Amino acid sequence: MANMPPMQSLPELLKKLWQRLGSMSLAIILLMILAIASVIGTVLLQNQNQTDYLQQFGPLWYWVFRSLGLFDMYHTWWFITLLGFLMVSLSSCLWRNVPKFTKEMRARKGTISARALARMKLQEQWPLTSDISIDSLQETFRSRLYGWEFKQTEENGVHYVRADKGRFQKVGYISVHSAMLIILIGGWMSVEFGFRGNMAVPEGAKGHTIEFLKGTDTATLDMPFEVRCNSFVIDFFPTGAPKEFRSNLTIIDDGKEVLTTDIIVNEPLLYKDVYIYQASFGDGGSDITFKLYNMDGTAETRTAKTSVYKSWTDEKTGITLKVTDFKPYNVENMANPGEPVNFKDLGPSVIYEIRGPGLKPAKIKAYMNPFFDIKGKNMGSWLQVSLSGDKADFQSVGLGLDLTNPQEWKLFHAFMSHLSTTDVTQEKTKRMRSAFKMAMQDVFGDERPENFQEMAVRTMEAMQTLPQIPWPYIPMLDDYTHVYYTGLQLAKDPGMNVVWVGSGILVIGLCIMFYMPHRKLWLVIRPENDGITVVFAGLTNRNHMAFKQTFNDLFTQFDQDFKPKI
Amino acid sequence: MTSSTAEISFYSSMNGGRIALMRFYAYIGLALGIAGLAMYGQSGYNEDAFLYQILSMQGLIWGGTGALLGSGVAMIVSAMKPAMLQGKVAGNTVPWFDGMLLMVTLAVIAAQFEPAREFITYEDQSNLLAPSIVMTMNMLLVFSAVTYIAYLFAPAEFIGRLATGTAYLGIFAAGTALLLRWHESYLFDMEIGHAPVSNLYEVFIFMFIITAAVYLSFERRYNARAMGAFVMSIVAAGVFFGIWLDSVGQGLIKPLVPALQSYWMKIHVPMNFVGYGSFAVACGAGMAYLVRYRLEAKGGTAKVLAVFPSLEQLDQLAYKAVAVGFPAFTLATILGAAWAAEAWGGYWSWDPKETWALIVWLVYGAYLHARVSHGWHGKALAWWAVAGFLVTVFCFLGVNMYLSGLHSYGRLT
Structure with a gap:
C-alpha cells in the first residue's frame, strides 16, 4: 500500500477545496456555464400557460422540462445554486487575493535587482561620463514625469529612482469583484424580501390584492393599502398610435384617502416603499346595450x-x-x-x-x-x-x-x-x-x-x-358606457438600492482596472569604472502598446537631456 | 517647409498643449451645461422637444456658460500646473469632439435645405433629406470597405489614405443624417419628434459611427490600417442590412410607444452601442489575427503580410477594443436596469434581451479572465473575440427577430 496518497485531514481538504473554488479556471467555467444555462430560458418562453406547453411539447417532453423547472428556469434550485457557486467563488477569490494585493500596494521597493531589470523588455541605457551630476539626472527624470509618484533610494552606491502611476490599480480589481458580490446579494434580497405582482383596477373601483406567478401557480398577496382608480385615459398621436396611458389613482390607507396622483408609463408612484407602475389596461366591464x-x-x-x-x-x-x-x-x-x-x-x-x-x-x-x-x-x-x-x-x-x-x-x-x-x-x-x-x-x-x-x-x-x-x-x-381597468404593477424591492451601490462600484472599478494601469519606471544610475551607466526601464500590467509609445517618447526626451551638450 | 509638414504642425498645435486642454474642458463644460439645462433649466426637461431646448437661446446660455467655465478652469489649472499640458487624454479626445461639433453644424446647414413645411407629411416621408444622406453614407462606407480590402493587396499610401478618408466621410454623413433625422421627426408634429435611437434602422447607423470611430482611433494611434479591411467589412455588411431594413419600411420615422418616452432612451441606447461597436472592432482584430496566423502557418511568404500588423499587435488591439467595450457595455446594462426599474417595476426580469445582455457580458467577462489572469493569448482568444461578437449580434439582432419579450418594440414586422 505504499502508493496510497497521504491522508489529508478534513480542514486541509476544506482549505484545498476553498482555494480551488477561487481559482480562475473555475471562474471561467462558471461564467460559461451560466451563460449557456441562461440561453435556455430565452429560447423557451418562460411562465406561459401550462396547457400551451403541453400542447407544444407533448406529454413526455412536457414532463421532462417541467421536472427540470425549465418553464420558470431562473428560479429553479439548480440555477440558484449556480449563482451561489459564483458567490462562493468570488468570495474565495477575494479572500485569497485581497491581502496579497494590499501588501503589494503598500510596499514599494525602491531598489530593483539586476536580474529583474534584465527581464524587462522596455529598457534603454546611456553610458555617460562621470562629470555629470547624479542629482541633475534624477532631477531631469522627475521633471519630465507629470503625475507620477517617486521613490528615491541608494544602495551599494547604485542610485535608484522609482516612479509609479496607477499604483492603486488593484483597487479596481478588488472593487469589481466585491461589486459583483454586492449585486448578487442585492438580487437575493430582492427575491427574498420583495414582491412584484399585478393588480387590475376598474375605473371607479378599488383594489388591494396583487397576483403573481409562483412557480407554475398563481399566488396573491394583500397590500397594506388600497388603490382606487379614478380614471384611465389614453392619449393618441395624430397618427393614431397611442401616446400616453395615464391613470389617476387615489391611495386609501386605513380607510383614509392619503393621496391622489397621476401615473404614466415611466413615471411610477412610490407609497410605503411600494412602487406602483402603469403596466397595462383593458376593459373594466363596460355596460353594453345590444x-x-x-x-x-x-x-x-x-x-x-x-x-x-x-x-x-x-x-x-x-x-x-x-x-x-x-x-x-x-x-x-x-x-x-x-x-x-x-x-x-x-x-x-x-x-x-x-x-x-x-x-x-x-x-x-x-x-x-x-x-x-x-x-x-x-x-x-x-x-x-x-x-x-x-x-x-x-x-x-x-x-x-x-x-x-x-x-x-x-x-x-x-x-x-x-x-x-x-x-x-x-x-x-x-x-x-x-x-x-x-x-x-x-x-x-x-x-x-x-x-x-x-x-x-x-x-x-x-x-x-x-x-x-x-x-x-x-x-x-347600440350604446355603451365605457369603463377601463388600469393594469397596475406593484413592486417592493428592498434589494434595489444595494444593487445600485454595487453597480456604481462595478463601473468605477472597471474604469480603474482598464484605464488606470499600474505603470512603473526606473532610472538606475550605476557608477562604472570610468563613468556612469544610466538605465531607464519600464513595466506595465495593462495596455502595453500605449505604454510602449509613452516609454519611447520619454526615451527620446531623455536621450536629448542626458547627452552632453556640445 | 512643405505643405504636409505645415499641415502636421498645425494639427499638432491644435491638438496638443494648452489649446487642446482648454477645448477639452470646454466640451466637458458644454456637456455639463446641457445636463444642467435638462435638470435645472427654466422649463425643465421637455421629453417632446429636447433637441430644440438645446438649440434654443436657453440652451446656448447653459451650454455656452459651461464651455466658458470649462475652458477658464483649464486655463487657470494649466497655468498653475504646467505639467498638466503633457497629458494625452485631451489631445486624443478633442478631435472627436470637434468632429461632433462639425456634425451638428453640417446638420444645421442641411436642415436649411429641407422641403417647405407644407410639403412635409407623416404619411409620405420620401421627400425628406436624411434618407439621401444615409444613402451617401452607405456608398461611402461600402466604398471604404472595398478600398481597405484593396489596400491589403496593393498597399499604396494613396489607397490607404482614400480608405481612411472615406471612412471618416462616412462617419460624418452618418452623424449628420442622424441629427437631421432627429430634426425631421419634429417637422411632422412636435409630439412625434424623438431622438434617433428608437428603432433598429436608427441604431444601426449609430453603430456604424461607433464601430468606424473606434477603429479609426486605433488606426491613427497604432498604425493598424490592414485591420480596416476586416472592421469595415463588418460595417459594410451592416450597411446592406440597413438597406434591407429601409426597404421593408423600418426606415420610416414613427412616433414613440409610451414605454420608450423617457430620457433613459437617450442614454441607455447609445451607451449600449458603444459596447456593441467596440466588440465589432475586437471581432475585426480577431479575424485579422486568424488570417495572419493562417498565412504565417503556410510559410509566411504572402505579400499581404507586409502590411498586416504583427500578431502581438492584433492581439493587443482586440483586447483594447474589449477594454473599451466592456465597461461601456456594463454601464449600458446597468442604465438599462435603472430604466427597467422605473418603467417595468423591476431592475431585472429575465427578459430575453436582458438575459442575452448578461450572456454577452459573461462571454466577454470570461474573455478578460482568460486573458488577464490566465495569461491566454493568441489564437484561442482571437476565436473568442470573433465568437463573442456573434453572440453580441444575436443579442441585438437575433433577440429582436426570433425571441419575444419586453424589448419587442425593436421587433421586425
Whole structure:
C-alpha cells in the first residue's frame, strides 16, 4: 500500500477545496456555464400557460422540462445554486487575493535587482561620463514625469529612482469583484424580501390584492393599502398610435384617502416603499346595450343590456351572447399595401361569442358605426366573424344596410314586402324600382332624403347579404358606457438600492482596472569604472502598446537631456 | 517647409498643449451645461422637444456658460500646473469632439435645405433629406470597405489614405443624417419628434459611427490600417442590412410607444452601442489575427503580410477594443436596469434581451479572465473575440427577430 496518497485531514481538504473554488479556471467555467444555462430560458418562453406547453411539447417532453423547472428556469434550485457557486467563488477569490494585493500596494521597493531589470523588455541605457551630476539626472527624470509618484533610494552606491502611476490599480480589481458580490446579494434580497405582482383596477373601483406567478401557480398577496382608480385615459398621436396611458389613482390607507396622483408609463408612484407602475389596461366591464335586429322579416328590434365579461341569454331562443371585449377606438391603416399610410378611427366595437341550439358558435366583432370607404362613401353596417374563435380568422361581413339609421331598416322591410306583392311577370329591375319607390313613399312620404340613391344601393346589397345570416337576429352595438381597468404593477424591492451601490462600484472599478494601469519606471544610475551607466526601464500590467509609445517618447526626451551638450 | 509638414504642425498645435486642454474642458463644460439645462433649466426637461431646448437661446446660455467655465478652469489649472499640458487624454479626445461639433453644424446647414413645411407629411416621408444622406453614407462606407480590402493587396499610401478618408466621410454623413433625422421627426408634429435611437434602422447607423470611430482611433494611434479591411467589412455588411431594413419600411420615422418616452432612451441606447461597436472592432482584430496566423502557418511568404500588423499587435488591439467595450457595455446594462426599474417595476426580469445582455457580458467577462489572469493569448482568444461578437449580434439582432419579450418594440414586422 505504499502508493496510497497521504491522508489529508478534513480542514486541509476544506482549505484545498476553498482555494480551488477561487481559482480562475473555475471562474471561467462558471461564467460559461451560466451563460449557456441562461440561453435556455430565452429560447423557451418562460411562465406561459401550462396547457400551451403541453400542447407544444407533448406529454413526455412536457414532463421532462417541467421536472427540470425549465418553464420558470431562473428560479429553479439548480440555477440558484449556480449563482451561489459564483458567490462562493468570488468570495474565495477575494479572500485569497485581497491581502496579497494590499501588501503589494503598500510596499514599494525602491531598489530593483539586476536580474529583474534584465527581464524587462522596455529598457534603454546611456553610458555617460562621470562629470555629470547624479542629482541633475534624477532631477531631469522627475521633471519630465507629470503625475507620477517617486521613490528615491541608494544602495551599494547604485542610485535608484522609482516612479509609479496607477499604483492603486488593484483597487479596481478588488472593487469589481466585491461589486459583483454586492449585486448578487442585492438580487437575493430582492427575491427574498420583495414582491412584484399585478393588480387590475376598474375605473371607479378599488383594489388591494396583487397576483403573481409562483412557480407554475398563481399566488396573491394583500397590500397594506388600497388603490382606487379614478380614471384611465389614453392619449393618441395624430397618427393614431397611442401616446400616453395615464391613470389617476387615489391611495386609501386605513380607510383614509392619503393621496391622489397621476401615473404614466415611466413615471411610477412610490407609497410605503411600494412602487406602483402603469403596466397595462383593458376593459373594466363596460355596460353594453345590444340592439337585436330580427331576421324574420318583421322589422322588429329589441334591446339587450349586459356588460363586458358577462353573458346575456335569450330565454325564448336559448341564444347566449358572451361579451368578451369592448374597444372605444379602432384605429386602422386604411391604405392599400404600398400606398402612404392613412390611419382612421373606425369607432367603437364590441366582441362577443354567440351560441345557441342548432347554431354554429362564432366570435363576432360588431362595429357601432357603418363602414366608410376611403372616399367617405357609406358602405353600411358591418361585422367581423370568426368561426374558429381565433382573432386571426376574422372575416369582414358587410350587412348592406346602415343600421344606425332606423329609417333604413324600415325602408328595407317595406321594400321587401312591396317586392313580394308586385306583378311577378314584370322584368326584375322594373319590379325592384317600383317596389323601392313605394317603400320610399311609405317611409319618407314626399320628403325624400338627399342620399336616397345611396340608400337604394345599400338596400339592394342587403337583399343579397341579410338572408345569409344564420342567426335569428343580428346583435349590433347600440350604446355603451365605457369603463377601463388600469393594469397596475406593484413592486417592493428592498434589494434595489444595494444593487445600485454595487453597480456604481462595478463601473468605477472597471474604469480603474482598464484605464488606470499600474505603470512603473526606473532610472538606475550605476557608477562604472570610468563613468556612469544610466538605465531607464519600464513595466506595465495593462495596455502595453500605449505604454510602449509613452516609454519611447520619454526615451527620446531623455536621450536629448542626458547627452552632453556640445 | 512643405505643405504636409505645415499641415502636421498645425494639427499638432491644435491638438496638443494648452489649446487642446482648454477645448477639452470646454466640451466637458458644454456637456455639463446641457445636463444642467435638462435638470435645472427654466422649463425643465421637455421629453417632446429636447433637441430644440438645446438649440434654443436657453440652451446656448447653459451650454455656452459651461464651455466658458470649462475652458477658464483649464486655463487657470494649466497655468498653475504646467505639467498638466503633457497629458494625452485631451489631445486624443478633442478631435472627436470637434468632429461632433462639425456634425451638428453640417446638420444645421442641411436642415436649411429641407422641403417647405407644407410639403412635409407623416404619411409620405420620401421627400425628406436624411434618407439621401444615409444613402451617401452607405456608398461611402461600402466604398471604404472595398478600398481597405484593396489596400491589403496593393498597399499604396494613396489607397490607404482614400480608405481612411472615406471612412471618416462616412462617419460624418452618418452623424449628420442622424441629427437631421432627429430634426425631421419634429417637422411632422412636435409630439412625434424623438431622438434617433428608437428603432433598429436608427441604431444601426449609430453603430456604424461607433464601430468606424473606434477603429479609426486605433488606426491613427497604432498604425493598424490592414485591420480596416476586416472592421469595415463588418460595417459594410451592416450597411446592406440597413438597406434591407429601409426597404421593408423600418426606415420610416414613427412616433414613440409610451414605454420608450423617457430620457433613459437617450442614454441607455447609445451607451449600449458603444459596447456593441467596440466588440465589432475586437471581432475585426480577431479575424485579422486568424488570417495572419493562417498565412504565417503556410510559410509566411504572402505579400499581404507586409502590411498586416504583427500578431502581438492584433492581439493587443482586440483586447483594447474589449477594454473599451466592456465597461461601456456594463454601464449600458446597468442604465438599462435603472430604466427597467422605473418603467417595468423591476431592475431585472429575465427578459430575453436582458438575459442575452448578461450572456454577452459573461462571454466577454470570461474573455478578460482568460486573458488577464490566465495569461491566454493568441489564437484561442482571437476565436473568442470573433465568437463573442456573434453572440453580441444575436443579442441585438437575433433577440429582436426570433425571441419575444419586453424589448419587442425593436421587433421586425
